[in-house]
Amino acid sequence: MPARKVGEINPDILAGSEFVNNTSNIFIQTTEDKVRLALHEHQACLESRWLWLAPVGIALSVLLTLKTVDIPDSNRLFGIPTRAAFLGVLIASAVFSAITILRAIKAWKSGGVEQVIRALKGKKESDRP
16 A cells, blocks of 8 residues: 555545535634734633622622621621621622623623634724624
């Protein structure tokens, strides 16, 4: 059996096969660094889609705690500072929740795989089709 070149297809496989020529593709020639950068940006985008869960969970937990726990106001040493601490945590987690929800919405709208392809082609976000 004669040696075949790399990429050459065995004639036995070709016998009786039908081929469709569909080679009008777009090829992207790029560097490894550009691929790494595009994939890291895409990974950050995917992670930001779910980062809102923790702050929203904290905000809901603190809100439910404030609604269900009876903190007496008569105990100035314990009651007022505790209520103030819970309200501070609730406000901080609500603000952080709003920020992460907005980032998640932006990440969902960013385009996914199309964003990676645009980055590899060197096109800007404004070049969307």
